[in-house]
Amino acid sequence: MKFSLFQSLLLPFGSEPFECLRLLASPISSFDILTMSVSAEEVAKHNTDKDCWVIVGDQVLDVTNFLSEHPGGKKSIMMFAGKDATEEFDMLHDRKVIKKYGIDEGTVELKGTIKK
Numbered sequence: 001m002k003f004s005l006f007q008s009l010l011l012p013f014g015s016e017p018f019e020c021l022r023l024l025a026s027p028i029s030s031f032d033i034l035t036m037s038v039s040a041e042e043v044a045k046h047n048t049d050k051d052c053w054v055i056v057g058d059q060v061l062d063v064t065n066f067l068s069e070h071p072g073g074k075k076s077i078m079m080f081a082g083k084d085a086t087e088e089f090d091m092l093h094d095r096k097v098i099k100k101y102g103i104d105e106g107t108v109e110l111k112g113t114i115k116k
């Protein structure tokens with residue numbers, strides 16, 4: 001079970017006796033509460049096939065473990081390693097594939113939202 005920072009901070013201050021247990025049992029992840037804002041400069045550092053992030057829309061995605069699984073091949077993603085791939089991504093896919101074939105499979109990780 002994953003506990004968010006927010007939940008941990010609240011634990012000592014539960015307003016009712018079982019508040020702590022309720023919070024512990026909650027499926028909320030740290031990402032639901034604390035959405036990280038990531039700069040384009042930070043994304044640009046992750047531009048190799050051992051550490052590959054891309055921007056799609058307002059999302060920053062770590063696709064390193066997805067490269068070998070990508071139906072469109074590793075090279076097509078690597079052309080955008082560390083960069084904004086939104087325009088090309090949208091020409092070829094529905095955004096829904098990110099969750100369905102990446103995040104739900106555990107091969108794509110949402111790092112946060114791009115800092116504008």
Ligand code: HEM
Pocket residue numbers: 054056061063066070071072073076077080085088089092093094097098099101102108
């Ligand atoms: C971010 C995570 C990504 C996921 C989960 C993903 C998933 C997929 C999937 C499932 C397909 C098969 C076609 C479809 O079902 O739409 C596909 C094809 C493709 N993808 Fe991605 N993709 C990702 C990122 C990218 C990026 C960043 C690029 C570069 C622009 C790219 C380029 C392509 C290409 C060129 C194809 C082949 C299209 C074709 O053969 O017609 N993908 N991708």
